[in-house]
Amino acid sequence: MEEQKRPIGEDWLALWIGLGIFVLGLGAFAGVNVLGWGAKVNVWIDAAKAVVPVSGAFKEMPSIVSLILTYLFMLGLMLIAARCMRADIKKFAAGFTLVFWISYGCWFTGHYAYIAATPDVLAKYGINWSLNLTGEAGFIVALLAGLVIGNFFPKLAAFMGEATRPELYIKTAIVILGAGLGAKAAESMSLASAILFRGLCASVEVYLIDWAVVYLVARTVFKFNREWAVPLASGISICGVSAAIATGAAIRARPVVPIMVSSLVVIFAVVELLLLPFIAQALLWTEPMVAGDWMGLAVKTDGAAIASGAIVDALVRAKALAMEGIHYQEGWIMMPATTSKIFIDFFIGIWAFVLAIIWCSKIECRGEVKAVEIWERFPKFVLGYMLTFVLLLAFSLSSPEALKAAKGATSQMDAFRVLFFVMTFFTIGVISNFRKLWAEGIGKLAAVYLLCLFGFIVWVGLLISYIFFHGIKPPLVVG
Structure with missing residues (x-):
């Protein structure tokens, strides 16, 4: 009997899917709009005019054709991923179809002019008021829709279960995001360099301060043993699910431990996602880069952190x-959130390796730790983000014409990146069944999480963000 191949993890799949879309998008440099048919949603009053192909080269293509092609392309990519993960293909296809269309419906709804229009374009749409949330309101709509389904329609949530994979979607989106940020960085190289350096410094704080404090609280105040305290400290202070799982594996914790912690991470990430962006808009709209970096340091899980950065970007720009009539360029406020989170992810493998050495040499003495473990635990999608960022930055800096081509290429990639983002929001909501998680007996863990997150980490993150990003402003829209 032929031995069954080992499933490929979401980390690797996100890397290759993201790079695949990146490579296809590069066709714009040669004047070939490989992804130009992708469906893009504009702010709308007339629903019939909302969806258009992302490239003007396809302006004659009917919107419904563009939308169906986008769905089929995404479905094809995800079915390849499902096969690599050894998922049930039929269940995945059915579940993903619902995930895609509900998510797209939420994204579409979020672009309704009365929700999304900013003050400078109200006259264009013939309206005299709006919620002023920009099109990124679709992320919030998707999250709320997911929460409703996850908590009140469990059968529907279960039907979509095979395709409810927020980590896969967000990691893929981050790989593609690197290209867009690379092109933006080329427009203001000095500012981008400052953001990268300050983001690195701010991220180090997570490991040197937050982790130690949470571990100490879990051990001394709540009397958790080391097996629980390590994944709990990692999940609360570092990067949520990935950190809890990686460090749990490093110390050979029972599988149930990081799983329970990960469940808590998702719940509190949703709470942060619903609250912190609006707090940042109210208190930090005059310090936009502080607001962005705060999301990267305070909100756990890649999906919620990057998503909250996107919401803050929209909310702060709108306010x-x-x-004051200040029109900041889109994406720059999100950049420090992404940068901080990426640097945090970058060090997860190293941190897990350090803990593995400590546990093997000082606590359990189960044998020598090999250097290959650092590679096994390193988040691979981060490599994709770094590669797309560096390549687009290099291309864009080569000439003004290259920068123009890069903007065209990334606009086509972004048509698919935002879909991965909005599916992340929706599926985060779907898996956040609060009653089920509470019934599993995570009350004591939740107490640690609540105390440390809102009593310490959120506010220390704000202080660190203020120290490193105070006074820095995004570039303004010209013309």
Whole structure:
């Protein structure tokens, strides 16, 4: 009998899917719009005019054709991923179809002019008011829709279960995001360099301060043993699910331990996602880069952190425009959130390796730790993010024409990146069944999480963000 191949993990799949879309998008440099048919949603009053192909080269293509092609392309990519993960293909296809169309419906709804229009374009749509949330309101709509399904329609949530994979979606989106940020960085190289350096410094704080404090609280105040305290400290202070699982494996914790911690991470990430962006808009709209970095340091899980950065980017830009007529360029406020989270991810493998050495040499003495473990635990999608960022930055800096081509290429990639983002929001909501998780007996763990997160980590993150990003402003929209 032929030995069954080992499933490929979401980390590797996100890397290759993201790089695949990146390579296809590069066709724009040669004048070939490989992804130009991708469906893009504009702010709308007339629903019939909302969806258009992302490239003007396909302006004659009917919207419904663009949308169906986008769905089929995404479905094809995800079915390849499902096969590599040894998932049930039929269940995945059915579940993903619902995930895609509900997510797209939420994204579409979020672009309704009365929700999304900013003050400078109200006259264009013939309206005199709006919620002023920009099109990124679709992320919030998707999250709320997911929460409703996850908590009130469990059968529907179970039907989509095979395709409810927020980590796969967000990691793929981050790989593609690197290209867009690389092109943006080329427009203002000095600012981008400052963000990268300050983001690195701010991220180090997570490991040197937050982890130690949470571990100490878990051990001394709540009397958890080391097996529980390590994944709990990692999940609360570092990067949520990935950190809890990686460090749990490093110390050979029972599988149930990081799984329970990961469940808590998702719940509290949703709470943070619903609250912190609006707090940042209210208190930090005059310090936009502080607001962005705060999301990267305070909100756990890659999906929720990057998503909250996107929401803050939209909310702060909208308020700055409404209050003072300042029109910041899109994406720059999100950049420090992404940068901090990526650097945090970058060090997860190293941190897990350090803990593995300590546990093997000082606590359990189960044998020598090999250097290959650092590679096994290193988040591979981070390599994709770094590669797409560096390549697009290098291309964009080569000439003004290359920068223009890079903007066209990344606009086509972004048509698919935002879909991965919105599916992340939706599926985070779907898996956040609060009653089920509470019934599993995670009350004591939740107490540690609540105390450390809102009593310490959120506010220390804000202080660190203020120290490193105070006074830095995004570039303004010209013209």
